[in-house]
Amino acid sequence: xxxxxxxxxxxxxxxxxxxxxxxxxxxxxxxxxxxxxxxxxxxxxxxxxxxxxxxxxxxxxxxxxxxxxxxxxxxxxxxxxxxxxxxxxxxxxxxxxxxxxxxxxxxxxxxxxxxxxxxxxxxxxxxxxxxxxxxxxxxxxxxxxxxxxxxxxxxxxxxxxxxxxxxxxxxxxxxxxxxxxxxxxxxxxxxxxxxxxxxxxxxxxxxxxxxxxxxxxxxxxxxxxxxxxxxxxxxxxxxxxxxxxxxxxxxxxxxxxxxxxxx
Amino acid sequence: xxxxxxxxxxxxxxxxxxxxxxxxxxxxxxxxxxxxxxxxxxxxxxxxxxxxxxxxxxxxxxxxxxxxxxxxxxxxxxxxxxxxxxxxxxxxxxxxxxxxxxxxxxxxxxxxxxxxxxxxxxxxxxxxxxxxxxxxxxxxxxxxxxxxxxxxxxxxxxxxxxxxxxxxxxxxxxxxxxxxxxxxxxxxxxxxxxxxxxxxxxxxxxxxxxxxxxxxxxxxxxxxxxxxxxxxxxxxxxxxxxxxxxxxxxxxxxxxxxxxxxx
Amino acid sequence: xxxxxxxxxxxxxxxxxxxxxxxxxxxxxxxxxxxxxxxxxxxxxxxxxxxxxxxxxxxxxxxxxxxxxxxxxxxxxxxxxxxxxxxxxxxxxxxxxxxxxxxxxxxxxxxxxxxxxxxxxxxxxxxxxxxxxxxxxxxxxxxxxxxxxxxxxxxxxxxxxxxxxxxxxxxxxxxxxxxxxxxxxxxxxxxxxxxxxxxxxxxxxxxxxxxxxxxxxxxxxxxxxxxxxxxxxxxxxxxxxxxxxxxxxxxxxxxxxxxxxxx
Numbered sequence: 001x002x003x004x005x006x007x008x009x010x011x012x013x014x015x016x017x018x019x020x021x022x023x024x025x026x027x028x029x030x031x032x033x034x035x036x037x038x039x040x041x042x043x044x045x046x047x048x049x050x051x052x053x054x055x056x057x058x059x060x061x062x063x064x065x066x067x068x069x070x071x072x073x074x075x076x077x078x079x080x081x082x083x084x085x086x087x088x089x090x091x092x093x094x095x096x097x098x099x100x101x102x103x104x105x106x107x108x109x110x111x112x113x114x115x116x117x118x119x120x121x122x123x124x125x126x127x128x129x130x131x132x133x134x135x136x137x138x139x140x141x142x143x144x145x146x147x148x149x150x151x152x153x154x155x156x157x158x159x160x161x162x163x164x165x166x167x168x169x170x171x172x173x174x175x176x177x178x179x180x181x182x183x184x185x186x187x188x189x190x191x192x193x194x195x196x197x198x199x200x201x202x203x204x205x206x207x208x209x210x211x212x213x214x215x216x217x218x219x220x221x222x223x224x225x226x227x228x229x230x231x232x233x234x235x236x237x238x239x240x241x242x243x244x245x246x247x248x249x250x251x252x253x254x255x256x257x258x259x260x261x262x263x
Numbered sequence: 264x265x266x267x268x269x270x271x272x273x274x275x276x277x278x279x280x281x282x283x284x285x286x287x288x289x290x291x292x293x294x295x296x297x298x299x300x301x302x303x304x305x306x307x308x309x310x311x312x313x314x315x316x317x318x319x320x321x322x323x324x325x326x327x328x329x330x331x332x333x334x335x336x337x338x339x340x341x342x343x344x345x346x347x348x349x350x351x352x353x354x355x356x357x358x359x360x361x362x363x364x365x366x367x368x369x370x371x372x373x374x375x376x377x378x379x380x381x382x383x384x385x386x387x388x389x390x391x392x393x394x395x396x397x398x399x400x401x402x403x404x405x406x407x408x409x410x411x412x413x414x415x416x417x418x419x420x421x422x423x424x425x426x427x428x429x430x431x432x433x434x435x436x437x438x439x440x441x442x443x444x445x446x447x448x449x450x451x452x453x454x455x456x457x458x459x460x461x462x463x464x465x466x467x468x469x470x471x472x473x474x475x476x477x478x479x480x481x482x483x484x485x486x487x488x489x490x491x492x493x494x495x496x497x498x499x500x501x502x503x504x505x506x507x508x509x510x511x512x513x514x515x516x517x518x519x520x521x522x523x524x525x526x
Numbered sequence: 527x528x529x530x531x532x533x534x535x536x537x538x539x540x541x542x543x544x545x546x547x548x549x550x551x552x553x554x555x556x557x558x559x560x561x562x563x564x565x566x567x568x569x570x571x572x573x574x575x576x577x578x579x580x581x582x583x584x585x586x587x588x589x590x591x592x593x594x595x596x597x598x599x600x601x602x603x604x605x606x607x608x609x610x611x612x613x614x615x616x617x618x619x620x621x622x623x624x625x626x627x628x629x630x631x632x633x634x635x636x637x638x639x640x641x642x643x644x645x646x647x648x649x650x651x652x653x654x655x656x657x658x659x660x661x662x663x664x665x666x667x668x669x670x671x672x673x674x675x676x677x678x679x680x681x682x683x684x685x686x687x688x689x690x691x692x693x694x695x696x697x698x699x700x701x702x703x704x705x706x707x708x709x710x711x712x713x714x715x716x717x718x719x720x721x722x723x724x725x726x727x728x729x730x731x732x733x734x735x736x737x738x739x740x741x742x743x744x745x746x747x748x749x750x751x752x753x754x755x756x757x758x759x760x761x762x763x764x765x766x767x768x769x770x771x772x773x774x775x776x777x778x779x780x781x782x783x784x785x786x787x788x789x
Contacts, residue, residue: 081338
């Protein structure tokens with residue numbers, strides 16, 4: 001199979017769509033990254049909202065443009081709200097993104113994640129260890145961090161996409177986004193992003209935002225990855241340590257223009 | 264009705280009271296903004312504490328100087344703790360502030376917010392869409408963001424204040440603070456504040472802090488709004504993007520002196 | 527009793543161990559400080575993970591190198607997860623750290639904290655008011671802030687360590703770390719750290735990280751305190767207000783080299 005580089009024109013178009021639409025993204029995410037997730041969405045050009053009660057998560061998912069379900073800190077009450085949100089998203093035809101945090105590490109969590117994979121997310125975004133585990137080809141990373149390279153999970157990502165019908169994004173030193181047939185590679189970025197909590201989780205939120213604004217999920221996911229990688233590069237030129245990098249990364253998500261997204 | 268500009272002397276006095284008192288503010292707020300809320304209070308000169316269990320929220324509210332109840336991410340267990348906190352606040356004569364996040368959007372949430380409005384908060388602080396919804400004159404914004412200008416909600420704010428006995432602050436490009444009879448307008452600020460999550464929610468916490476330190480709730484709420492607007496202006500002069508703006512906003516809350524608060 | 531200054535060689539060795547091991551730290555901490563706690567661990571050289579469900583907290587504690595239990599925002603479901611995590615830590619022989627936030631303020635909370643003290647944490651890290659309360663010699667601070675100096679709690683810390691078998695770290699203007707027999711004092715730091723929420727709570731997470739990487743809990747806790755104090759000093763030279771200080775503090779945790787840790 002060939003690996004394509006997404007065209008600058010397509011990436012620019014997706015970011016223009018995001019900025020023009022300013023979609024409302026309903027995030028059911030983990031406890032650790034809620035603030036950075038909201039700030040990443042706001043800086044990039046979307047409108048975040050976290051609605052977490054079972055009583056209103058389904059109603060709100062029908063209002064939102066895109067939905068994020070992140071498995072970083074699941075617990076029974078939150079899982080009930082996530083199920084309602086996914087049900088609402090499916091009924092209203094809204095794209096939703098699954099972030100299978102730490103898949104492959106703990107049986108209870110794996111059971112929960114498997115349940116959501118079967119609910120047909122538009123996109124699954126994870127690191128190599130997570131995607132390998134979901135494809136049945138690995139046994140998890142170190143806590144929330146991957147112990148494999150994204151290229152190690154490329155075939156697993158394709159197989160997972162082919163089996164589930166979801167676009168699969170496996171992110172790392174190189175990001176691969178595949179629908180099982182076509183595969184995009186997005187290069188660049190900077191490893192310092194791994195020293196700021198929530199850069200991966202908020203990338204999944206960006207994927208949901210791009211999917212809400214741009215009809216093609218494969219291109220939308222690729223554009224989200226490209227924006228995050230460009231922002232990390234810009235940030236790294238301004239910052240030598242993770243505190244400053246975090247600030248510069250948020251700034252860059254805001255200042256990068258659509259025409260800068262392509263290679 | 265006339266609209267007044269709060270006098271510099273009054274605003275300075277309120278901020279001096281805050282810095283001298285360093286009140287303990289008990290925040291029952293949403294999951295997304297807990298860190299920025301605490302940092303805003305610390306920088307401005309108050310002492311934040313989040314005590315969230317039903318078992319201790321009421322006891323703690325009696326110890327605190329002011330209490331914040333923010334409806335961003337309500338769920339049944341947290342609502343029980345909020346009810347205990349409000350009960351404690353009322354019994355101990357402590358001022359409490361209601362932030363009716365996203366009022367007007369979802370029936371379940373509206374029912375919850377209505378219940379708390381009837382419990383007579385000292386101040387209700389919201390955006391235009393929220394205040395219009397509470398006054399029965401609008402149908403909600405876009406998620407947590409207002410789709411109306413604050414001036415559109417001025418009459419609604421006055422009517423809500425007159426009906427409930429609460430001071431009502433409707434914030435936006437111009438902030439209006441009213442007790443139904445007198446109305447203050449606070450101008451300035453910077454729209455970049457809307458790109459940092461929690462600047463609105465933490466303003467409600469600042470209102471609770473000022474109310475704890477300064478006996479007049481109308482002046483206290485106006486001073487909180489004035490401090491936030493001045494800090495946003497200072498931050499905007501130092502920052503061109505939301506990551507840097509966030510840092511500069513916290514810095515400015517700390518460095519602004521009482522005598523700088525007036526126009 | 528004498529008070530020792532920890533040797534530069536020992537402190538350097540502990541930080542080298544941390545950077546070489548990059549231990550996985552399982553944090554069951556309060557709602558307010560989850561993001562800064564993760565970022566502090568990442569910057570210093572550890573790998574944070576927050577796993578909060580009762581269903582998986584015990585399993586995950588057996589995988590982690592060190593565990594943090596922080597009592598900032600306890601509630602019944604979270605307490606059940608904390609009990610499972612401590613049980614897992616004890617069975618797997620993993621060091622765990624207790625942060626008794628606001629001990630001495632509310633009877634319900636004090637009962638909960640007492641229960642965990644009896645479960646024999648490797649280290650208890652608190653401020654003076656908290657340690658005085660745990661030792662039965664004080665009645666709590668102002669919310670989460672201490673109203674006493676760390677030196678006021680030195681004897682209480684020694685008594686608590688002698689009674690429980692835990693290393694006790696009482697932090698403040700000077701940090702004291704004691705096992706009841708030997709006592710280290712760590713000086714330096716900067717008071718501006720108290721204006722950034724979570725610097726104390728994340729120090730407890732750092733203690734867990736150092737304990738996971740370095741076998742001697744007394745030295746590990748002293749090294750964590752020394753790293754935090756050095757980082758605060760570096761940050762204060764770059765920043766005059768708490769927003770900038772926060773960024774510079776995270777940066778410094780990353781840039782400080784082992785050989786810089788000693789006085």
